[in-house]
Amino acid sequence: MTSTVAVEELRVGMYIHLDGGWLSHPFPLxxxxxTSNDEIATIRGLGLTQVRWVPERSELPAAxxxxxxxxxxxxxxxxxLSPEEQAARDQEAWLNAQRESAQxxxxxxxxxxxxxxxxxxxxxxxxxxxxxxxxxxxRAMLDKMLAADEVGIRLVSGAGGDRNSAHALNVAVVxxxxxxxxxxxxSEMQDMGVGALLHDVGKIDVPxxxxxxxxxFTPAETNGYRDHVAKGVLQGHRMGLNAGSLSVIAQxxxxxxxxxxxxxxxxxxxxxxxxxxxxxxxxxxxCNPGGRTLALTPHEAVAMMFAQSRSRFDPxxxxxxxxxxxxxxxxxxxxxxxxxxxxxxxxxxxxLLKPRVLVHGTPAARPGARGGNAGAPQLLDLELQPxxxxxxxxxxxxVPPPVLAALDPRPRVxxxxxxxxxxxxxxxxxA
Numbered sequence: 437m438t439s440t441v442a443v444e445e446l447r448v449g450m451y452i453h454l455d456g457g458w459l460s461h462p463f464p465l466x467x468x469x470x471t472s473n474d475e476i477a478t479i480r481g482l483g484l485t486q487v488r489w490v491p492e493r494s495e496l497p498a499a500x501x502x503x504x505x506x507x508x509x510x511x512x513x514x515x516x517l518s519p520e521e522q523a524a525r526d527q528e529a530w531l532n533a534q535r536e537s538a539q540x541x542x543x544x545x546x547x548x549x550x551x552x553x554x555x556x557x558x559x560x561x562x563x564x565x566x567x568x569x570x571x572x573x574x575r576a577m578l579d580k581m582l583a584a585d586e587v588g589i590r591l592v593s594g595a596g597g598d599r600n601s602a603h604a605l606n607v608a609v610v611x612x613x614x615x616x617x618x619x620x621x622x623s624e625m626q627d628m629g630v631g632a633l634l635h636d637v638g639k640i641d642v643p644x645x646x647x648x649x650x651x652x653f654t655p656a657e658t659n660g661y662r663d664h665v666a667k668g669v670l671q672g673h674r675m676g677l678n679a680g681s682l683s684v685i686a687q688x689x690x691x692x693x694x695x696x697x698x699x700x701x702x703x704x705x706x707x708x709x710x711x712x713x714x715x716x717x718x719x720x721x722x723c724n725p726g727g728r729t730l731a732l733t734p735h736e737a738v739a740m741m742f743a744q745s746r747s748r749f750d751p752x753x754x755x756x757x758x759x760x761x762x763x764x765x766x767x768x769x770x771x772x773x774x775x776x777x778x779x780x781x782x783x784x785x786x787x788l789l790k791p792r793v794l795v796h797g798t799p800a801a802r803p804g805a806r807g808g809n810a811g812a813p814q815l816l817d818l819e820l821q822p823x824x825x826x827x828x829x830x831x832x833x834x835v836p837p838p839v840l841a842a843l844d845p846r847p848r849v850x851x852x853x854x855x856x857x858x859x860x861x862x863x864x865x866x867a
Contacts, residue, residue: 439488439489439490439491440486440487440488440489441486441487441489442485442486443479443480443484443485443486443487444480446470446476446479446480446487447470447476447496448470448471448472448473448476449469449470449494449495449496450469450470450489450494450496451467451468451469451470451489451490451493451494451495452467452468452469452470452479452487452488452489452490453466453467453487453488453489453490454466454467454479454482454484454487455487455488460482461478461479461482462478462576462579462580462583463475463478463580463583466540467490469493469494469495530817531815534792534815537590537854538590538592538781540854541590541592541852541853541854542592542593542852544580544852545592545594545605545850545852548573548577548605548852549594549598549601549602549605551569551572551573552573552600552601552604552605552633553598553601554569555569555570555573555633555634556600556601556640559637559640559671559675560640563671563674563675563676564674564675564676566675567630567672567675567676567677568676570630570633570634570675571626571630573633574608574612574626574629574630574633575626577608577609577612577629577853578612578622578625578626578629580853580855581612581613581616581853582616582622583855584855584856585855586784586786586855586856587613587616587853587854587855587856588782588783588784588785588853588854588856589609589610589613589760589761589762589765589766589782589783589851589852589853589854590766590781590782590851590852590853590854591766591767591779591780591781591782591849591850591851592850592851592852593846593850594846594848594850599724599726599848600636600639602724602848602850603636603720603721603724603726604632604633604634604635604636605633605850605851605852606716606720606724606849606850606851607632607633607635607713607716607717607720608629608632608633609851609852609853610716610719610720610757610760610761610851611628611629611632611709611712611713611716612625612628612629612632613760613853614712614715614716614753614756614757614760615628615708615709615712617756617759617760617785618708618712618752618753618756620708620709623680624680624708624709626680627678627679627680627681627684627709628680628681628684628708628709628712628713630677630681630684631677631680631681631682631683631684631685631688631709631710631713632684632709632713632716634668634671634672634675634677634681634685635668635684635685635688635713635717636664636668637668637671637672637675637685638663638664638665638666638667638668638669638670638671638685639664639667639668640671641663641664641667641671642660642661642663642664642667643660646660646661647661647664647726648661648725648726648727649661649727650727650728650729651729662689662697662698665685665686665688665689665697665698666698668685668686669682669685669686672685680707680709683707683709683710684707684709684710684713686699686710687699687701687706687707687710687714688710688713688714688717689714689717690706690710690714691714691747691748691749692706692711692747692748692749692750693747693748695748696714696748703750706750708753711749711750711753712753712757714749715741715749715750715753715754715757716757718741718745718748718749719737719738719741719757719761720849722736722737722740722741723737723767723849724848724849731847733767733768733769733829733830733831733832734761734764734765734766734767734768734780734849735763735764735765735768735770735829736829736831737765738758738761738763738765741754742754742758759785759788760783760785761783762780762783762784762785762788762789762791763788763789764780764783764788764789764791764826764829765780765783766780766781766782766783766791766849766851767779767780767845767849767851768780768829769829769830769831769832769834769835769840769843769845770793770826770827770828770829770830771826771827771828771830772793772795772824772825772826772827773824773825773826773827774824775827776795776796776797776798777795777796777797777830777835777836777839777843778793778794778795778796778813778816778826778843779793779794779813779843779845780792780793781793781794781815782854784819784856787819789818789825789826790817790818790819790825791818791826792815792816792817792818793815793816793818793826794813794814794815794816794843795813795814795815795816796813796839796842796843797839812842813842813843832845
């Protein structure tokens with residue numbers, strides 16, 4: 437049951453909800469248990485008079501109760517749950533936490549996409565304001581990303597976002613996650629995040645037909661497309677971006693082997709932020725091409741980049757990218773070792789071969805038999821299924837149409853980040 441409490445009466449151990457938009461507070465989650473007086477001070481600094489709290493999810497001693505109902509019910513002697521009942525309760529808690537995390541990612545992605553559209557509308561008439569808004573959005577994402585002990589990638593629907601916003605967010609989110617793993621400083625990640633959000637800003641000054649490269653472009657058309665980099669730097673100056681962000685815009689098409697454009701820089705002359713953004717930009721363009729090029733699956737895109745483009749990219753950054761995305765990145769369609777079909781929906785960079793998947797059908801009843809149709813796809817964490825793994829990745833054309841319809845992969849692969857400490861294991865979630 438949710439009640440309200442004045443911010444002056446907040447105590448460590450209270451489980452609270454912060455209402456308002458995602459950008460209105462610095463915490464990684466909008467609902468959480470207060471763990472320190474510093475968090476209380478931050479909440480009081482938000483200008484709120486009261487917040488919602490959940491007594492039954494709080495951890496306060498009876499003497500510190502502010503409202504009735506905050507003391508957990510006592511389980512009578514002899515009424516302990518059986519192992520099977522406890523396992524079922526843990527599984528239900530895990531599924532509920534997964535659903536909450538997915539909904540939270542969708543909300544946060546939607547709000548970030550709306551901010552990106554605002555930036556696009558501000559650039560021409562209010563460039564400085566657009567630059568400040570991009571900085572604010574990056575800061576908000578970084579605050580939540582850095583506040584969590586462990587962060588992973590979550591597949592989101594991308595609903596409500598246009599292609600340009602979706603591409604910018606994909607590149608920015610994954611780039612900042614990689615920067616986090618590589619130990620970039622806060623200021624370096626802020627600069628890179630702004631540059632990633634705005635890396636294609638110069639395309640607003642390029643004709644529509646030249647905004648996405650095609651194999652049949654003439655040399656003049658290719659040069660027209662490549663002009664978006666120089667035009668982007670000019671726009672960045674108008675927006676008041678600093679040197680770190682401008683370098684990402686200027687260098688996001690440079691390659692470590694010197695084969696990129698516009699300056700043909702080698703790796704030692706390309707900033708780390710730009711080296712990261714170059715890789716993520718290439719990956720997203722393979723999965724979500726803007727022109728007539730056929731889209732690759734996330735697994736195909738990673739495999740191609742590793743097999744065919746290793747010389748183009750800085751090896752340590754490419755390795756960090758692959759560790760972050762996983763062998764089977766979110767959005768990949770796969771077949772499991774029990775023959776069922778599934779779609780990867782979440783990846784933990786420390787357990788690359790054991791992602792979270794949306795599975796179609798029930799397990800086979802006997803060896804060699806195919807699983808049956810259980811209706812709606814079920815969510816599984818392969819880390820918690822030691823006997824189950826991924827056999828192979830599949831193109832959408834190789835998945836039976838009824839199964840594909842049930843798994844419902846979106847035509848565009850969109851990503852957001854989630855704190856994994858709250859979604860990883862059933863035992864933790866039941867606590």
